[in-house]
Amino acid sequence: MVATETLSKYSTWHHPYTPAKEFNKRTAYFSMEFAIHQGLKIYSGGLGFLAGSHMRSAYDLKQNIVGIGMLWKYGYYDQGRNKDQTLQTNSIEKNYNFLEDTGLEVEVEINGNSSVKVRAMVLRPDTFRSAPIYLLTTDVEGNDYLSRTITDYLYDANEQTRVAQSIVLGIGGAKIVELLGGTDVYHLNEGHALPAFYYLRDRGIKKSQMVFTTHTPEKGGNEERDGYHLNHFGFFGRTLSEPELQKEMVNGNMINYTISALRMAKKANAVSKLHAKVSKAMWNGHGGANKIIPITNAQNLEFWQDKDFQKAWKKKDTKAFVKRKIALKKELFELVLDQTGKLFDPKILTIVWARRFAGYKRADLLLYDMQRFQNILKNQNYPVQIIWAGKPYPMDFSAIDTFNHLVSFSKNVSNLAVLTGYEIELSKKLKTGSDVWLNTPRITREASGTSGMTAAMNGSVNLTTNDGWIPEFAKDEKNSFVLPELEHTLPIEEQDKLDSQHLYAVLEDKVLPIYYEKPEVWQEIVFQAITDVVPEFTSERMARQYYKELY
Template sequence: MSSKYNQWYHPYTPAKKFSKKVAYFSMEFGIDQALNIYSGGLGFLAGSHMRSAFELKQNQIGIGMLWKYGYYDQNRNEDQTMKADFTEKHFDFLEDSGLEVEIKLHDNPSVKVRAMVLKPEIFGTVPIYLLTTDVQGNDHLSRTITNHLYDSNEVTRVSQSIVLGLAGAKIVEALGGADVYHLNEGHGLPAFYYLRDQGVKKSQMVFTTHTPEKAGNEEREARFLNRCGFFGRNLSNDELSKEAVNGGMINYTVSALRMAKKSNAVSKLHAKVSQDMWKDFKGVSKIIPITNAQNQKFWQDDKIKKAAKTKNAKAFTKRKTELKSDLFSEVYMQTGKQFDPTILTIIWARRFAGYKRADLLLFDIERFERLISNEKYPVQIIWAGKPYPFDYGAIDSFNYLVNYSKPRKNITVLTGYEIELSKKLKEGSNIWLNTPRITREASGTSGMTAAMNGSVNVSTNDGWIPEFVKDGKNCFVFPEVDHNLPSWDQDRLDSESLYDILENKVLPTYYDSPKKWQEIVFNGIDDVLPEFGSKRMATQYYKELY
């Protein structure tokens, strides 16, 4: 076995402006369908970042986790409702780096953590070290820590953070250390505590906060975390009380914001929301906006790219029809429904979380029924996305859509929402529907990759959209509602806007003014790139954060 992965290694000489050694910690990486160890947007974002870092010859590596069962495999019960399966994964393209470290976890003084490496030549990324505790010599319980991404058992979940942060930092040490340690979200927080004890300076630590959702900003009891080994050593009560907030709790985001020299939010709007969220905590670092982005080379169809460059409407339509047919064979295979490539196709596909409102279209059932039975302006609608496997409310909403769409020939729900299906949906859609309650979506990158493929965003003005929007020219945006209103009122107003936009703007333009429609499509492609391509983002991280 080659030993080059025992030290800091790249297959190129790093570009001069990207020469700082950066270790990027993330709980999930969505690199390719073949490496299904991610849950959603956070992983897709990290994957695009690692691809662009490689394309720009940056001196960066990724530190992540090798999930034995991935997140979960989304299948169906016999009545077509959702079923979560947990299947062991095998990736023979990963190589044993030969690096192994030991950490103390709970009462176990010696849990072994081994690093497998994803080499750059496999998928065109910087080297990514994936950590596993499924190592000979570990007891059974320790071996199961890296079984499931976002395990529902709280003690296991804490152990996962300790493995990513503490063992990850020790792996970076074994590689010769880094100039900058970047935490992508708070999951790897123990890295900062450990590094601080090792004399790593504050100026070397940076942090990205991704979510304005309370559930996304983990908070646990300080003494409980101390017993788990979260801080890399046993902290005294005095030390704990210095770290704690909200009556003895450790808030991962607050701690990371305090220990980092600088932090970033993932859109301009999210930076404002974040600054407001954390302003009452003493000692938090400055939060700047670095808007999320996605990798053009991976996500954009080549023929669509070519047609957009030359503004060749004929070539675009031909290719779009082919891509729709590809997607519709998936629809046919999964649900037995025959969709028509000439019909306007609306897609809602992302993580099934309450605030994203998958079922907003069905808020007014009578109006929805009119929309889907309009013969003058026919539509087809597809939903897809993964709820958290133990979020029974989100699963119920998924199943409601499955049952509702079953008898109707032009609406359907697909399972297996991972990179491959995501790509097909973005390439095969005419409308990419994005319906989060305003201020709740930090960035939301799926609309970027949809726009790259000539799908028109119909969206609330949240996340990255305010930086992109030219309403009616490159996308269609809902009038803003007051986000302080009760959820029911927000949903009612937003659903009315959604029906109005579809009935009065989208459908008439698509069917009656194809030239105008094509213009909107091309504008969307022009405006999304290069601004929302991840080369811009990866460059901005070096310039403004590192």
Template sequence: MKSEYSKWYHPYKPAKEYNKKVAYFSMEFGIHQSFNIYSGGLGFLAGSHMRSGFELKQNMIGVGMLWKYGYYDQARNEDQTLKVEFNEKHFDFLEDTGIEVEIKLHDNPHVKVRAYVLKPEIFGTVPMYFLSTDVEGNDHLSRTITNHLYDSNPVTRVSQSIVLGIGGAKVVEALGGADTYHLNEGHALPAFYYLRDRGVKKSQMVFTTHTPEKAGNEERDARHLNRCGFFGRTLSQEEIEKEMVNGGKINYTISALRMSKKANAVSKLHAIVANDMWKDYEGVSKIIPITNAQNQKFWQDETIKKAWTKKNIKAYKKRKTELKTELFDTVLQQTGKTFNPNVLTVVWARRFAEYKRADLLLHDFDRFKRLLSNQKYPIQIIWAGKPYPFDYNAIDVFNHLVHQSKSQPNIAVLVGYEIDLSKKLKCGSDVWLNTPRITREASGTSGMTAAMNGSVNVSTNDGWIPEFQEDGKNCFVLPALDHHLPTWDQDNIDANNLYDILETKVAPTYYDNPEKWQKIVYQGMDDVIPEFTTQRMADDYYKKLF
């Protein structure tokens, strides 16, 4: 039986200014801890967007993938190092829409894709449709396409893009079609090719680019993609040559920029970097900045919010101590270490990508040890985050931190970095440490939700930070450096500045001048809300992009 969600349907009358029908495609969504089908920031951002779309009564739907094993479950080996587990997921809150479409994949012209709906009342999002090929009638290989988010097999990865793009576009057609098709990153690029052939105009297609990292801007052999069914049909030699760049390749980002009427970067700095990155390619659309944000209602602790609104320092401190204690229960459970709520607590937590430099604090090991053993200004440090399960360099960094933590009572490395732990870390930290190499972090959003909960950002001046920072007033920022320097030199300079800031500014302010510290905490909250909330961002997308 088909539900009301087998056609374009919202349980509310869309607000007048958000009446345009928008289909938002994303490979991952981070909506709730129980729905663990995301890997990191891209998913957290998309999930917050879907929540704010609902709160603002926008006429939008989300289109994503139903990952049978999610991303991966982060556990530990016998020696505490990282263990990657793939466990089957069950989501009883999803409903079968009855919508099933067919796509051509490689030599199989009849791969079935089924759509499941997440209704708005479950988690407070716009209606969302999740696609699966684990469908009766599909052959074994086809059924495994939606097993793993960002599968390590390149052919499977291409198939995933086709399922999300073409399968997703066909599902949207079955729902009644959209006025605007929005690709959140290039993963769903096949949607644009398919829609273009169906007469959907360039004015109806928009695109968000999320990363200046080369690895994040997929590029694959054009002829191989043509054989896979990437374009929705087999392109002629002449047609495919029009799409090629860089010696016979299809660059997902360049193709999306060429086919969309308008595109956006995810911070003002990123817009400058992105426009410069793609300026030499013909026919690319203009890239405007719409800075990322996060959903305040979901991420901000309610008691913290009340204390901040009333500027009630006593209530704030009481709640902060409770939140630190909750976080330290997790530290105790995972590591057997007892952390003290009265001690300055620094957290580094995000994806373990190389440019984010999880181990920057260990760059000068003698200074790191000095920082840890400072009796006058004691410190506790927590690391958490998920490396890509097949990025062995990142896993090595994670494991290196684990081994270091064994001999130090005041450092801990946590596993299971998903929404619940992320929230605990943001609520229970005093300092949110953010250390990407300059210009490499398109936006970053974890520091926003940390600031909403009174955690003070200590950061390089990258991503969203230049739009927020007032050094010493609402955060602490590492001095600018020349990002063209060799990475070792950049790391050296940044590490020394980071030690200086922690030793001479952060710790002394926290311990010797609690009034000033409280002022910085509140100023951070004042400046992050509402400017960096997804209510503002979701409104911007309708006004500036759609």
């Protein structure tokens, strides 16, 4: 009887609260990844962290929204080490006893197979205090082996599997929403679920009901594939005629997911004010660029901020704040010791660079001028400790080379460490246990960069290029340290050289002297950063803004 009640309760559009009047419009939020909890490994990085915080704040605000995502059998990957400490990618099956089978099952057509079964599991709202999230899987009895593997790996390296994943999330997700009773708004968080828009358009869903978020100016994040191949594969929910297909294609015979979503959506948003300008310039002339508004990404304060930091900040209690920071540095340094065999000192200024490894983010910028870097590492008056962490995409061999180079370089240097296992819990430890959060993307390449927000919430001061969300937040030497802004059209070699020189200078002339010689000024910067990040860069503001300006 209990099982039947549970099935009935969560196989209909259901929230454990009566939606607030201002947030009563039904919305389905499609995302390839959600980072809700360390124990639910269905995310890779920033996109998932953002979506997870959104769902948490939707719950807090009693919004009438549900998430539509994917139940990845092996997650993204588990990050380990080879014998020489270099990166090892492990695929380990995941099982979650807290997800419930809704009993909802639909079929989608993929590459001529018209009966691929898609089943929806649900993450109940009361499990992790989030809006309900329906997670789709093809690992279903009755599917053939190939079909069952579609939902194995987040961002599968096989191109055909990636297309199949988009069909499952988009069309499978849209069909699940229909079984839930439909919705007023369909929101695609990035272009992965684009097939939903094509399917819905054919079903008579109006343009006014479709909205879209673009997350990156990077080519890899704006997928583009051959239109004829996608048509044959079932991407559009039916086979388009030649004239219909020609209307959808750009750049020759290509379907650009972002351009198609912009054309079909009523409205779209970029994820920072700077990113909105960059996006409009990128997509100008393709149709839809004029719809792009800025809704800056943010993170959930309740989930990310240490409660003792919060109390000390509200009281402006420097002594309590510093005591807590020392304690959390010690916790982080236990992990450093466990992974690397190095004893770090909580009294020493600790810099962390931690995020997805990608070329434009420049994890190794500190190593650009080895002599200057060595001078900083060996300065006894202003000692420093540096930690790197992050997951390269398992097929991004350049990023893996950078990760492994840092491992090799730092292996025998006592005040450097590279950590593995960069997921939610390690991210929290690095933010609460660091003094400086280093952010080094080439300008205009980082759409938002929310890790700096949660770092600031926890007393880790941003040292950063002026990219993404930073222009909306930073007051140099007041709440952060910002490198002089370069002209982004410069050759990347020149950008890297100049930014590295500026980085060394800011460390030598500002960050380190202030930390060691003017601790009261340092603490003022820490408190000011928290004041300026809360509430403007919390996902409560963001979730409100989505309802007001996009839905």
